[in-house]
Amino acid sequence: MPLYRALLHLYPAAFRHEYGEEMCAIFRRRRQDSAGIVGALLLWVSTFVEVLFHAAAVHCDILRQDLRYAARALSRERGFALTAIVVVALGIGANTAVFSLTDYVLLRPLPFADADRLVKLWEVTPGYSRMEASPANYRDWKRMSRSFEAMGSFTTIATNLVGQGEPERVEGALVSADLFPLLGTQPMAGRLFTAAEDRAGAPATVLLSYALWQSAFGGDPGVLGTRAILNDEPYVIVGIMPRDFHFPTRQDEFWTPERFGESDYRDRADNYLQVVGKLRPGTTLEAARAEMRVVAAQLERTYPSENERTGAVAISLRDELSEQSRLLLFALVGAAACVLLIACTNLANLLLARALARRRELAMRTALGGGRERLVRQLATESVLLALLGGALGILTARAALPLLTRLVPFALPVGAEPSLDGRVLLFAAALTLLTGAAFGVLPAMRICRGTDFTALREGSRAGGGRKERLRAALVTAEVTASVVLLIGAGLLMRAMWRLQAVDPGFRAEGVITLRTALSFPRYEQTARRHAFYSRVLGDIRALPGVDNAAYISFLPMTMTGGIFPATVNGDTLTRNESRSASMRFVTPGFFATLRIPLLAGRDVDESDTVERPFAAVVSESFVKRYWPHDNPLGRHFQFAFHDRMVVGVVRDIRVRGLDRSSEPQVYLPYRQMGDGAFPFYAPKDLVVHSNGQQAAVLAAVQKIIRGADALQPISDVRPLAAIVAEETAPRLAQIRVLAAFALTAFLLAAVGIHGLLAFAVSQRTREIGVRIALGAARADILRMVLRDGLRAAGVGILFGALLGYAAGSALKTLLAGVTPADAPTYAAAAALALLMTLAGSLAPALRALAIDPTAAMREE
Amino acid sequence: MDAPESLLPLPEATFHILLAVAAEDRHGYAIIQDVAARTAGELKLSAGTLYRSIQRMLEQGLIEETRERPAPELDDERRRYYRITAFGIRVAQAETRRLAQLVRLARSSGFATGRA
Numbered sequence: 004m005p006l007y008r009a010l011l012h013l014y015p016a017a018f019r020h021e022y023g024e025e026m027c028a029i030f031r032r033r034r035q036d037s038a039g040i041v042g043a044l045l046l047w048v049s050t051f052v053e054v055l056f057h058a059a060a061v062h063c064d065i066l067r068q069d070l071r072y073a074a075r076a077l078s079r080e081r082g083f084a085l086t087a088i089v090v091v092a093l094g095i096g097a098n099t100a101v102f103s104l105t106d107y108v109l110l111r112p113l114p115f116a117d118a119d120r121l122v123k124l125w126e127v128t129p130g131y132s133r134m135e136a137s138p139a140n141y142r143d144w145k146r147m148s149r150s151f152e153a154m155g156s157f158t159t160i161a162t163n164l165v166g167q168g169e170p171e172r173v174e175g176a177l178v179s180a181d182l183f184p185l186l187g188t189q190p191m192a193g194r195l196f197t198a199a200e201d202r203a204g205a206p207a208t209v210l211l212s213y214a215l216w217q218s219a220f221g222g223d224p225g226v227l228g229t230r231a232i233l234n235d236e237p238y239v240i241v242g243i244m245p246r247d248f249h250f251p252t253r254q255d256e257f258w259t260p261e262r263f264g265e266s267d268y269r270d271r272a273d274n275y276l277q278v279v280g281k282l283r284p285g286t287t288l289e290a291a292r293a294e295m296r297v298v299a300a301q302l303e304r305t306y307p308s309e310n311e312r313t314g315a316v317a318i319s320l321r322d323e324l325s326e327q328s329r330l331l332l333f334a335l336v337g338a339a340a341c342v343l344l345i346a347c348t349n350l351a352n353l354l355l356a357r358a359l360a361r362r363r364e365l366a367m368r369t370a371l372g373g374g375r376e377r378l379v380r381q382l383a384t385e386s387v388l389l390a391l392l393g394g395a396l397g398i399l400t401a402r403a404a405l406p407l408l409t410r411l412v413p414f415a416l417p418v419g420a421e422p423s424l425d426g427r428v429l430l431f432a433a434a435l436t437l438l439t440g441a442a443f444g445v446l447p448a449m450r451i452c453r454g455t456d457f458t459a460l461r462e463g464s465r466a467g468g469g470r471k472e473r474l475r476a477a478l479v480t481a482e483v484t485a486s487v488v489l490l491i492g493a494g495l496l497m498r499a500m501w502r503l504q505a506v507d508p509g510f511r512a513e514g515v516i517t518l519r520t521a522l523s524f525p526r527y528e529q530t531a532r533r534h535a536f537y538s539r540v541l542g543d544i545r546a547l548p549g550v551d552n553a554a555y556i557s558f559l560p561m562t563m564t565g566g567i568f569p570a571t572v573n574g575d576t577l578t579r580n581e582s583r584s585a586s587m588r589f590v591t592p593g594f595f596a597t598l599r600i601p602l603l604a605g606r607d608v609d610e611s612d613t614v615e616r617p618f619a620a621v622v623s624e625s626f627v628k629r630y631w632p633h634d635n636p637l638g639r640h641f642q643f644a645f646h647d648r649m650v651v652g653v654v655r656d657i658r659v660r661g662l663d664r665s666s667e668p669q670v671y672l673p674y675r676q677m678g679d680g681a682f683p684f685y686a687p688k689d690l691v692v693h694s695n696g697q698q699a700a701v702l703a704a705v706q707k708i709i710r711g712a713d714a715l716q717p718i719s720d721v722r723p724l725a726a727i728v729a730e731e732t733a734p735r736l737a738q739i740r741v742l743a744a745f746a747l748t749a750f751l752l753a754a755v756g757i758h759g760l761l762a763f764a765v766s767q768r769t770r771e772i773g774v775r776i777a778l779g780a781a782r783a784d785i786l787r788m789v790l791r792d793g794l795r796a797a798g799v800g801i802l803f804g805a806l807l808g809y810a811a812g813s814a815l816k817t818l819l820a821g822v823t824p825a826d827a828p829t830y831a832a833a834a835a836l837a838l839l840m841t842l843a844g845s846l847a848p849a850l851r852a853l854a855i856d857p858t859a860a861m862r863e864e
Numbered sequence: 865m866d867a868p869e870s871l872l873p874l875p876e877a878t879f880h881i882l883l884a885v886a887a888e889d890r891h892g893y894a895i896i897q898d899v900a901a902r903t904a905g906e907l908k909l910s911a912g913t914l915y916r917s918i919q920r921m922l923e924q925g926l927i928e929e930t931r932e933r934p935a936p937e938l939d940d941e942r943r944r945y946y947r948i949t950a951f952g953i954r955v956a957q958a959e960t961r962r963l964a965q966l967v968r969l970a971r972s973s974g975f976a977t978g979r980a
Contacts, residue, residue, distance in 0.1 A: 022918070025944060026911040026912075029911045030911060053911075054912060064916065064919070
């Protein structure tokens with residue numbers, strides 16, 4: 004019998020209370036009727052199955068009934084239902100979108116086989132925590148280490164693709180033959196590279212990305228085995244990679260073997276290889292790191308001068324992401340959580356207010372034998388229904404918002420641009436929704452029902468309940484706190500962005516358009532041939548109406564952070580030392596004038612600086628400060644990039660590495676002193692044109708001039724210089740926009756919350772206020788009475804918000820570009836906005852209180 | 865109250881329970897026994913089916929719980945007795961008409977022979 008009673012607990016409590024005894028009595032009869040052990044056993048089995056089945060059916064009956072009731076109740080109160088649904092949708096939508104982004108960028112395994120065992124290997128030299136490896140060191144790492152099952156390398160390059168429509172500049176990578184097998188990737192068509200193809204002198208082969216295959220080859224499967232012309236050299240197309248394969252970044256569109264020869268291994272200081280390793284199963288990252296330290300120390304002992312102070316480090320491929328990208332994502336997660344918290348408290352508040360207003364109805368139902376548990380269940384069904392509707396709307400919102408988030412997916416990751424809503428994300432959203440509905444719906448329902456008794460019937464509609472008012476005020480305080488935290492966070496990041504935008508890059512970007520014409524080698528190996536191209540193009544461009552200057556440089560500032568060479572002055576030995584390196588750029592005359600970089604002393608490079616003349620250099624101010632702090636630098640000599648060079652001019656420093664980073668001193672070399680076949684990588688390729696007139700017309704004319712000079716020359720990266728500078732803060736801008744949207748949402752939700760709190764308080768106290776007015780209370784007193792509650796909740800919220808905001812700001816410190824987490828103007832603005840919001844939310848209820856007619860209010864009862 | 869036709873067709877258990885309480889007030893176990901006897905043991909309601917049906921029928925107003933009990937010597941204190949309501953009678957009649965109509969249609973199509 005006790006077992007049967009226990010089984011009955013599967014039924015809803017109300018049903019059990021109602022019919023439990025009866026059912027026990029029937030079961031007892033059945034037991035008496037059943038004969039023998041077999042009969043008893045049969046009875047038990049059938050009873051067990053029956054109870055399981057029927058309990059579920061009874062639960063469904065109730066659910067159906069509750070849903071019908073809830074739907075009817077909610078359709079009667081459309082305003083309430085709509086508000087609640089939108090509130091939940093905002094919270095769930097924000098979190099779903101941010102979760103899908105975070106999941107995509109930080110959590111989901113990278114799309115490679117055994118992705119958790121993939122690491123990047125870097126050299127560590129003084130001043131550089133992640134330096135590319137030289138081929139010689141890479142080869143030795145591979146030979147000496149035991150932690151890795153395989154090791155491969157790549158170098159990113161860009162090349163000119165001709166013969167497929169317009170000449171095109173495409174980015175890709177030189178890869179070692181063992182790289183793709185290490186990543187566990189198979190081509191969609193064709194094959195991967197063989198070891199024989201990865202040797203000096205081997206025939207040139209290429210793998211195409213799906214995107215390039217589509218765009219340049221029209222998706223024609225017949226391209227396999229045909230030739231593509233890359234940098235004037237024919238490459239046999241051996242395969243096409245799958246659509247979702249991106250490596251090392253989503254910009255890369257082709258891969259060719261590195262084809263190393265013995266000569267490539269000669270210079271240990273020539274660092275340009277990125278190395279990927281796959282840990283042996285069971286080997287930890289820590290063990291691999293320890294081993295690499297040992298390997299690097301051995302290499303340093305073997306090659307004391309070339310590998311001086313050169314270490315090696317392994318970093319999980321997933322962790323390649325910069326600390327900044329990670330932090331910004333965490334900031335977004337925190338912000339979305341704040342929005343959800345506010346949305347939930349708002350939902351709880353709405354439900355609580357509604358339940359309080361329905362107190363009489365609820366008490367009546369309890370009195371009529373509805374049962375408290377039934378009532379809680381009914382209310383919970385309502386709130387879960389609201390949450391589910393809101394959640395569905397939220398998921399739709401997040402889905403619509405996802406394309407807007409592509410800007411937030413860092414470029415450095417080997418994944419596509421657009422995060423997707425997959426099962427995990429939907430599961431997350433569903434769990435969040437149910438939690439929202441249950442936690443913030445059931446608790447208020449229980450709270451209400453606990454106090455529901457017959458006194459509610461007697462009390463009439465006046466009943467507000469002091470304790471519940473305090474709970475509601477606490478919820479509003481939580482909302483204000485969360486929105487103040489968001490305002491402070493968004494405010495601090497905005498201040499940081501403004502500070503960065505105010506950083507002087509050292510050059511003037513206004514009116515300058517840029518484009519890239521990367522000359523292909525060996526066609527342009529001869530200095531004279533390049534000179535002919537540059538002088539024809541620049542001469543024609545300078546003659547265009549509206550153009551007042553034009554020049555070429557190896558790489559524009561902020562587009563290429565490398566290109567660093569050590570510089571020494573007579574007597575120094577050439578060692579790898581951070582404080583001795585400077586960035587090297589070849590320029591044509593007029594570069595400084597075009598970007599309006601002030602010439603502080605001496606002269607610009609000019610057409611007379613040819614290979615026959617002494618090698619000249621224009622250096623930046625910080626270069627002078629380093630080597631000749633007290634002397635006139637003009638005429639001084641230094642050794643740089645394999646030549647002795649003489650300072651002929653000094654210019655102001657520019658921010659080569661970007662606005663928020665310090666840059667090495669700059670050395671500019673005359674373009675005509677780049678010898679035949681020397682430094683092909685540095686051959687000036689970025690064109691800058693300063694014009695006063697119509698930029699579009701100028702650009703069209705410039706492109707025509709280039710095509711006239713060399714019809715096979717691809718033109719790429721056409722954009723204003725200002726856009727390159729803006730790009731520096733663009734990811735921040737995108738992030739701040741999202742944060743600001745969250746802050747705004749939070750702000751509005753909190754205002755709704757305050758309005759709800761006060762409006763309800765006023766409506767519940769209509770009679771009391773009426774009496775007060777009748778007794779001669781001044782309008783100001785009434786106003787004070789109404790506003791007091793809202794202001795108190797907001798004041799406490801602002802205080803907590805400021806404290807938590809400071810904590811959040813401190814966590815984001817590395818993103819703040821020097822803005823202190825205690826930035827007073829930000830706090831003042833956040834507090835002022837919160838107060839404004841409180842007053843705005845209080846306005847309508849306060850006016851309603853003032854408009855109460857005492858006689859009408861007292862007659863109401 | 866809804867029109868009797870809105871509840872048609874009645875679930876089998878519901879119709880049998882209405883038949884069982886049509887003549888006299890009965891408690892749960894008596895209903896089970898009555899239904900079993902009436903159908904010659906073919907339909908044995910389980911306690912779960914019975915009370916789930918009873919709950920729904922109470923809500924629909926087909927039956928009501930009665931406070932008047934039969935003679936104490938026949939009564940078990942804990943039992944609840946159910947009685948058919950006027951609405952319940954109307955619904956049962958409507959269901960009977962529906963079934964009769966159905967049988968008539970079946971017979972005219974040659975499906976059934978003999979008397980209903």
